[in-house]
Amino acid sequence: MTLLKLKRLRTCFPTRDGLVKAVNTVDLEIGANEILGLIGETGCGKSILGMSIMRLLQPSTRIEGEIIYKGQDLLKLSEAEMRKIRGKEIAMILQNPATALNPVLTVGDQIAEAIWLHQTMTKREAREKAIEVLRSVKIPSPEKMANECPHKFSGGMKERAMIAIGLACNPALIIADEPTRGLDASTKEQIIKLMKEVTEEKSMLFITHDLDAAAEICDTVAVMYAGELVECAKTGDLFGKPLHPYTMGLLDSLPCRGLKPIRGMSPSLIDYPSGCRFHPRCDYASAICEKKHPEMVKVEDRHYVRCFMYL
Amino acid sequence: MINRRFLAVLALVVLVYSASVGVMALSVSAGTATEKVVKFAGDVPGGDWGYPSPFGFYPRGPGYIRMSFIFDTLTWKDRNGTVIPWLADSWEMSEDGRTWTFHLHHGVKWHDGEPFTAKDVQFSFDYITRHRTAFKWFQSLSYIDHVDVVDDYTAVVHLKEPFAPFLVDIAGNVPMIPEHIWKNVSDPGKFVDKRAVIGTGPFKLVKYDKEQGYYEWVANSDYFKGKPIIDRLISLSVNDAAAALLTGAIDESSFWGQRAKVASSFEDKPGFAVRWGPSYWVLKVIFNCERYPTNITAFRKALAYSINRTEIVEQVVHGYGITANTGLIHPDITGWYNPDLPDYEHNVTKAAGILDALGFIDHDGDGVREYSDGEKLEFELLTPSKFAREAELIKSQLAEVGIGVNVKVLDMSTLDDILKEGNFFLVISGHGGIANPNILQQPDWPGGTFKNETYSALYKEQRETMDPAKRRALVFQLQKIVAEELPTYALYHPRMCCIYRPEKLDTWFFTRGGVGIGIPIEMNKLVFLGEAKKGEATEGTATPSSPAPRQPGFEVVCAIAGLLTVTYLKYRVGVRRR
Amino acid sequence: MIEVEVEVRDLKKYYTSGVLKKRYIKAVDGVSFSIKRGETLGLVGESGCGKSTLGKLLLRLIDPTSGEIFFDGINLLRLNRKELRKIRPRMQMIFQDPYASLNPRMKIGECIAEPLKLQTDLTKREIRERVMELIETVGLNTEHVNRYPFQLSGGQNQRVVLARVIALNPEFIVADEPTSALDVSVQAQILNLMKEMKEKFTLTVLFISHDLEVVRHMSDRILVMKAGKICGEEPVKS
C-alpha cells in the first residue's frame, strides 16, 4: 500500500545567481512500513526534496507536481491544514541536532509542545508523554533529562532527542534528513539501530550521503544526482548490482572499495550539462548521452535506472 | 489562542493608557474658585532659587525676591524708588552719620504669633554679621559696628564709618529674623526647617519643592500693612514662559532684552496686558588697563569710536534697549545719572585717525593694522556664550577699522578666573544693579585692572557724604572719569517688560531703582498689597478669556490607531506563510 | 640523517577553568610516540578525544602544559619566536574545513603565492611561474588563479590548500580530518592526491581522522586515541 507518492515533483527557487532547480520531475513512492533511502552528494537536491514534502521552504520557492499523502495532495492544502499534517502525520528529523534543537528551551518542552499542540491533553499529560518518548529513544533517566536544555546532551543524545521530537505524535511517516551526519562511528551505529527499532511500524524517507548507513537501514534506495533520480532499487540489488555509472562510481570511491574517485565535480543546480546530466563525468558516455536526456527505465523488478545503456 | 491572549493584553494596555489620559484631560482641577491665586514664573528655565530663608536662597535677584515676600526690612522702596517706612515707622540719623535710630512699628507679629521687637532687630544685624558666609547677598556688612536696644520699639544702629547708602543698602536690604528661632542655629545655611521661613512678611510659605522649582505662599492675613489683595501666590519653573502664559499655566512673567520681543505677541491679545520698565542692567566691554595696548586711553577711545552701539541695539536686542550711559548709571535714575558724558558716537574716521596717530598702521595692506614691530593688531574677545551675538557684531565692526578680533566663548566660571588673573585684552560682560552708585566702586567689574587713586578717593568720599546734593556731584564726577578714562565701555541697557493677565492681578509695577539694592524684577511686595492701584490706571485691560479646555479627542484617535496597528501586524504575521 | 622525524614525549595539554576552584580539562594527557621519516601515522579517535589538539601541539600552534616535542632532532619547545618562525615552513598543516583555511579576501593565486613571498627570495615572475606549476600539480586549472575561495567548491579549495602546503617543500604535514567535510567522491579524489603528493615529495604525515576506513587506507601505522591518551594501535589491514 502506498503511503506517500510524489508525482513529477519539481522544486525551484530564485537566488542572486539564477533559478535553482533543486528537484526535477521526481517520481517516488513510499509504501506503508517501508524505509526508503535517498542517497546523493552535497547539493544534489535531496534535502530540498524532503523539505518540499513538508512545505517548509522559503515562500519564494515554487513547488510543482503532486505530493499525494494518504490520498490527498499536500500541495493543495491550506497553511493551517498543512500545520496539522506536520509533526502529527509526517514528522521530520532535521540534520545537525546541535543546531536543530532550540538551545534555550528544555528538551522536555520541545517534545511536549508538539504533543500538546496536536492532541487534546493537558500540559502535564503532554509532559509525561514526552518523558515516555524520551525513554523509548533510550535516553537515560528521562525524567531528569527532560528538564535539561540541549547543551547538557552529547551529540548522540541530541540526535536521540531529535528522533524523540519526530516520534512525539506517533506520525505515520518520518523524513530523516542525514541523521547520522557528524557522528562518530560507534554512535552512528547506535543511532541507526535505534532508528531501525522505532520505525518498525512506520514509513521513513531516509535522506543521507552515507552509503553504509543506507545499506544497513533501508528497504529500498533511490540515488539522486543533480536534482533527479538516477537509480532506484531494493537495497540489496543496488549495492550488489549497481546499474547506473554514477552509482557505481559512488560505491567505488568508498575507502573499503578502493577509493576510486569519479572524476570531475557535481554540476550546480542552476545550469546542468545538456543531455544526461552525468555524461561529463561518465566513463561510459557515448554521443547520445550528450544530446538527449534519458528517461527512467525499469530494468528488473523494482529496479529503475536513468541511463542509455539500459534503453 | 495564545496570540489572542497576547493581543488582548496589548489592547488592554493601549486602552487603559488612552482612557486615563482622556479622563485626565477632562478633569482639570484648579484650586478653589473663590480664592485669588496668582501664578508667575521667571523667563529663564529653572524656577528653583533656593529655600526662601535669608540664608537659603541662591544669591541671585529672583532668590532675594522670593525671600522678601516672607521677610521684611526696616525700610522699603515705593514705585518711585523713594525710601518709605516699613518695619520702622521713622528714623533719625546722627550728625556724623554713624548712628541711626529706628522707631519700630507697633504690633508687628511674626508668623508664629510672637511679637516683633527691637531685640529682634539687634539680633538680626548681629547674627547676619556673624554669619557673613551664609548671607551672601550683601557686602556692606562690614560697616555695621553694633546695634543697641533702647526699648522694645527703638533700636539704634551704630556704624564704623558714615555710609551714605545706609537706608537702602542696609536698612532696606537686611531681612529681620526672629531671635527666638535663630538664636540656637549655628549653621544657618543648613537650617532649612519650616521655622526657618517664619518672618513678618505679607506671605507665609506653605510649599517649596526644590526639584520642581515650585513655591507657594499664602497671604498673611494679620499683616501689619494690611492683608494682601491676593490669597495665594505661586512661583513655578517653566521651560518657556511665553508658551506658559499663552496656555494659561502662569498669569505673569517678565522678559528683557531681545526676549522682550515676546511682548509684541501679547500686546493685542485679549486677556493680556504688558508693562514696560528698565532692567538696570548694562552690557559692557571691559578693557585690560594694565596691558599694552589696551592700557592706552586713546587706544580704548579709538575702540569705542569703532564700536557701533546703535547697530548692536538694533540687531541684537531689536530696539528693546537703549545705548548705555558711558558712566554706567542707568539714565532712569535721575538722581544719580550724569547726562553730560561723551557717548563716543560711531565714527570710523575718528577711530582710524587715533589709531594712525598711535602708530598702528596697516603696512601690508591686508586690512589689519600692525604694531610697530610688524605684528598684527589682533585680539581675543572673550565672552560668555550668552553674548556671542554681540561679540560677533563687534568683531565685524572692529574689522572695519583694521583691528582683528577672534571671538572666544567661555563659560562664566572660566571667564571669571581669567578676569581675576588679568589674562585678557577685551572681555564682554554684563551686570545689573546700575541704579545704585555702589556700582562705581569697581567700574570694570568683574575685571579689576582699572586703578586710579583720584577715583578711589572720590568714591570713598561720596560714600561718606550724607548730603544728597554734594554726594550727587561726586557721583557725577565718578561717572565722568569712567566715561573719559574708559576702563570699560558700556554698550546698552536692555528694556524689560512684564506680561500678565489683568483679570488675575493688575497691580504690577517696576520699582524705580529696583527692589532692595537694585533688583529690577516687578515683584515689589507692594504689588500684592494693592499700592499700585492708588497711583495709575491700569493699562491694556480687555475682556479676559480663559484657555481652551484640553480635548480628549487626540487620545482616542491614538488609541484607535494603536489598536488598528496591532491588529494589522498580527494579521500580517498570520498571513505570512500562506 | 636521523631516522625519526618527529618524536613526542609525555605531552600534556590541560585547559583550566575557574579562579577559586580550579578545574582541569585534560585535552591531551601524557602522550608519547614517534613518527619515522617518510611514514604516515594515522591517528583515530572519537570527536573530542584531543586528537586535533595534539595535531596543533605538534606544530606549536598552541603551547603544551608539559612534555617534549622533537622535530628532526630539534626540541621545538626550546625555540624562541624567531627560530620557530624559521623552522615553520618545514612543517605544515591541512585543516578540516577548506573554506576556513583560505582567507576569503585573497584570490587563489595570492593564497598559493603567499608562502613563496614570505619564505623565498623569488622574483614576482618566478613566483607566478611557480604558482602556475603548483596549481597544475594539484589538478586545478590555471584560470582558477584569479578566483576567490567562495567561487570554488570544497574539493577545489582543499586542492588549493594542498598546493600552498607543498609550495615550500615541507618535510612534515599534519592533516587534521582533511576530507571529513567533503563528499565521498571528492574525498576519494583528495585522498588519492595526498597519497600522490606524499610519494612525490617524500613527506612524513600525521593523518588525523575519525573514520577508521579512511585512515587505514592512508596510513602505515595507526594509533587510537581516547580521552587524551593513546590507548593502543590498530592494525592497518582488517
Place this chain on the structure above:
Amino acid sequence: MTEKTIELTDLRRLWDTYSEKRIGVIGLVIMLVFIVMAVFAPYIAPHDPYELYNPMEPPGPDHLLGTNDIGQDILSELIYGARVSLFIAFFVSIVSGLIGTILGLLSGYYEHVGFFIMRIVDAFLAIPRLPLIILIAAFMRPSIWNLVIIFTILGWPITTRIIRSEVLSLRTRNYVEAARMLGAPDSYIMIKHILPNVFPLLVVRLVVEASHVILAESSLSFLGLGDPTAKSWGMILHYAFMYPTIYISDVWKWWMLPPGLCIVLTILSLMFIGYALEELVNPRLRGMTQV
C-alpha cells in the same frame, strides 16, 4: 586580464550588491546632496552667512528662509552649516576609527595588551557620553577643534571593542593559523589576513559613528556648549531655541524646522547607508530584504 581590471570588476560587483538595497542608494544620494552643499557653499549660498540684514524677517524673495535674530540669512547659514557638521562628523569618525582599529587589532591579537586596553575601554563606556562631553567641553573652551578632540576621545572605545571581538574570532581561523605555519610575522598576519576581514565591519562602524557625532555636536551646540561663532546646524537651533517667541509664533517654521530637518536627514542618510552596508557585510542578512 590585468590585475587592474579585476579590481575594477570587484568594485563593480560591490556596487551592484550595494545598489540592490534601495535604501542605501537613497541614503547615498541625500549624503551627496549635503556634501555638494558643504563643498560649494560659497557658490550656492545666496548671501554671506555673517552679513547682517533686518533681523527676524519672515521668508520672502530676498531671504527664502527669512533672517535670524541678528539679521543673518538663515538659508545661507544652513548651507554653510553643512560644512561644519559634516566636517566634524567625518573627521572624527575617521580619526577615532583609525585609533580604534589599531588598538582593536593589538588588543585582539595580543591577550595581555588586550586585557589592559579593554579595562580602559570599560571605564570609558561606563561613563555616560554626554555628561562627560559637557564636563570636558566646559573645560576646554568651545571651538570646533576642541569638539573634534572631545568626540575623538569618546569615539574610539566602542570601535576598539567591536574590532577586538572580531579580531578575537578571526585570530583562531584556520587561515590565520595557516599563515602562522608559513612563518609569517605578526604584523604581516594583522595587516594581510585580519585587517581586510575586519574592514567591512569598520566601514559600518564609521558610518554609525559619524551619525553619533552629528547628533552629539548638535546636542552640545543646543546646550550652548558648542562654538557659538561657528555656523553649525546645532548652533542655529540653539539660537532658535533661545529666541523668546519660538514656541508661540510662526518663526519656528523657517528657523527651527530647516536646521532640525537637515540634521535629521543627515543622520537618516547615514543610517540608511549603514543599514545597507550592514546587510552587505553580514552574509546571513544578505538577500533577506529588498529595501
Place this chain on the structure above:
Amino acid sequence: MHQITKIAGYVTIILAVISFNFFLPRFMPGDPLSFLTGAPGMDMPIVLDEATRAKLLAYYGLDKPLLQQFADYMIKLMHGDLGWSTYYNAPVSSILAGRLKWTLLLIGTSTLLYIALGIVLGAISAWNRGGKSDVGLLLLLLSVGSFPPFFLGMLLIILFGVKLNLFPVFGAQSPFMAYSSPVEEAMDILHHLILPATTLVITHIGGVYLLMRNSMLNVIGEDYILTARAKGLAEWYILRKHAMKNALLPITTMIALRVGFMISGTILVETVFAYPGVGMLLFDAVMYRDYPLLQGAFLIITLVIIAANFVADMVYLRLDPRLRHD
C-alpha cells in the same frame, strides 16, 4: 568566579570614576565661589573681600590640599555622605534623591516602553522580512530614530503643547495645589510624563528595533526554527516561544549599553521640557562648579549605568540556560 572578576571590574570602574569626578572639575578653571555670590557677568556686582573669601573657602573645605580633600571626600563617601552642594545649599544626597525620582520615572517608563516596543516591532519586522509591514516599520523607525531628542521635543511642544494644548509642556507635576486623590496625582504625573517620555521612546526605539530585527533575522535562519515548523507549530507561537528568546540573547548587553545613550538623551529632554531630573542638575553643576553636586551626580549616573549592565547580565543569565548552572 566569573562573577568575582565582573564585580572587581565594576569596583575598579566606580573607583576610577570617583577619582576622575573628583579631580577633573578641580583642575577646571573657575571655582564654586564665583557663583556663590551671584552669577558673574549677569547679576549684581557683589565683590567678595579677601577675608570673606577665605572664610567661604574654609567653610566648604576648599582651602585644604587637594589630596587631603580627596581623602576627606572618600571617608565621607564611605559613610554615605555625598557632601553639601555649594550652589544649591542643600545636602547633595537630598538634592539627588529629589531629582533622581523624576529621572528614574522618566528613564524607567521610556526605557521599558522603547525596549518592549522595539523588541516586539523588531521581531515582527524580521518575521515578515521583505514584506510591506517590514519595509514600512523599517523606514518609519529609522526615520524617527534620526530625530535628535531636543529637536523632537521642541516639535512636540509646539504641536501638542502649544498648538493643540493637549499636554502640559513643562515640569513633572501640575502647579496646582491639592490633589483630591492619589489617583488624580498619578494621572497628573502621567500627563506630564507623556511628552518627554514619548520623545525618549521615539528617539531610542529605532536602535533596539534594528538590533532586534538583525538578531531575529539571524535566528530565523537557524535550524531549530525549522524544527519548530516541522512540528506543525503556529507561526505566532514559534515567533514568541522559539525565536524571540534566542534573538534576545545576543542583544541584552547591547541594550544595556544603550542606557548610557539614554542618559545623554535625558539631559536634552529634561532641558527642553524643564523636567526636574538629574540631567539638568548635572549641567548646572558643571556651570556652577558645584564640586560636591557634580561628584554626586556623576557617581549616581555611573551607578545607574553599572546597574543597567548588571541587570543585563542577570537577564542574560536567565535567558541562557548554558550559563545557569556553571
